[in-house]
Amino acid sequence: MSSRRNFIRRASAAAVTAWLASQWSRSAATDIVHPPVTDGDIVLSTWPAGIAANARAMQILKEKGRVVDAVQEGVMVTESDRTSTSVGLSGFPDRDGHVTLDACIMDEEGNAGSVTFLEGIEHPVAVARLVMDRTPHVMLSGDGAQQFALENGFSLKKGMSEQARAAWEKWKSETGYKPVINKDNHDTIGMIARTAEGKFAGACTTSGTAFKYHGRVGDSPIIGAGLFVDPMVGAATATGLGEAILRICGTHSIVEMMRQGLTPQQACVEAIKRITFRQKNVQDLQVAFLAINRNGDIGAFSLQKGFQYALAKEGRNELIDAPALFQGEKK
Numbered sequence: 001m002s003s004r005r006n007f008i009r010r011a012s013a014a015a016v017t018a019w020l021a022s023q024w025s026r027s028a029a030t031d032i033v034h035p036p037v038t039d040g041d042i043v044l045s046t047w048p049a050g051i052a053a054n055a056r057a058m059q060i061l062k063e064k065g066r067v068v069d070a071v072q073e074g075v076m077v078t079e080s081d082r083t084s085t086s087v088g089l090s091g092f093p094d095r096d097g098h099v100t101l102d103a104c105i106m107d108e109e110g111n112a113g114s115v116t117f118l119e120g121i122e123h124p125v126a127v128a129r130l131v132m133d134r135t136p137h138v139m140l141s142g143d144g145a146q147q148f149a150l151e152n153g154f155s156l157k158k159g160m161s162e163q164a165r166a167a168w169e170k171w172k173s174e175t176g177y178k179p180v181i182n183k184d185n186h187d188t189i190g191m192i193a194r195t196a197e198g199k200f201a202g203a204c205t206t207s208g209t210a211f212k213y214h215g216r217v218g219d220s221p222i223i224g225a226g227l228f229v230d231p232m233v234g235a236a237t238a239t240g241l242g243e244a245i246l247r248i249c250g251t252h253s254i255v256e257m258m259r260q261g262l263t264p265q266q267a268c269v270e271a272i273k274r275i276t277f278r279q280k281n282v283q284d285l286q287v288a289f290l291a292i293n294r295n296g297d298i299g300a301f302s303l304q305k306g307f308q309y310a311l312a313k314e315g316r317n318e319l320i321d322a323p324a325l326f327q328g329e330k331k
């Protein structure tokens with residue numbers, strides 16, 4: 001009896017292994033089968049700053065660079081934009097006057113790297129890339145992330161622009177030093193790309209919500225919240241109030257919904273609806289998602305009207321108004 005049970009167990013295990021092998025059709029992490037696709041390269045990213053970022057990413061792809069290099073270099077354009085108040089070192093500080101940066105990146109094999117709560121480094125996404133490529137880890141945080149960056153050739157830069165300092169001083173005088181949910185300062189850049197060969201990558205980088213508690217980390221550096229890439233399914237990225245995105249593991253949920261057969265648009269809509277079930281005061285905050293699947297179908301949807309994304313494909317790079325759940329003007 002027991003040998004019969006053992007035989008059945010062994011046979012079941014073998015069947016499961018064979019089934020998994022047939023599902024994944026891959027022999028190693030570096031040997032992922034990318035299904036053929038018909039369109040050319042596609043890059044999409046959040047907000048108007050995505051236009052310049054997309055242009056840089058498309059340039060890399062045109063020069064036959066890796067898609068992960070394209071998304072990294074793309075969002076680095078925004079990280080260096082001194083007019084940005086929510087990405088890079090010119091971003092607004094936390095309530096204690098520290099500019100703390102969060103970023104992550106995923107490559108065409110689904111590898112991931114991330115940094116959180118990083119100060120004084122111009123390109124957190126480049127540090128996240130090194131975490132992915134050169135360490136056994138996925139995420140480094142705070143002083144440790146900064147130490148790793150300095151050990152790898154990055155230099156310390158000034159952490160608060162004059163514009164950000166003025167805004168911080170004004171905020172302190174007006175709010176009595178209490179952090180508030182800020183509705184109008186969430187223009188994180190999230191970028192996702194799919195090449196003509198069907199390879200995906202994504203990157204996401206932010207200084208986080210303005211005047212946050214010191215130590216607060218949002219969705220942007222969290223794999224599955226601000227960004228998720230599945231080499232066999234597609235990619236998604238997020239912008240907006242990180243706490244709302246974290247509560248539903250936003251981008252991972254979207255990619256899983258696409259795996260189950262939803263289009264990217266249906267998946268983005270579903271994720272936004274899920275936020276309305278889980279989050280209080282949804283009229284007072286903004287969240288938006290972008291997604292892309294293997295066919296090159298695109299999803300873009302936001303909670304409030306007003307979210308724009310940049311789409312680069314077929315020689316064009318355009319800013320597009322995304323549909324929203326609440327059609328009234330964002331308060």
Ligand code: GLY
Pocket residue numbers: 186188206207208209217218219220238239240241242243
């Ligand atoms: N989505 C950016 C943040 O909440 O930090």
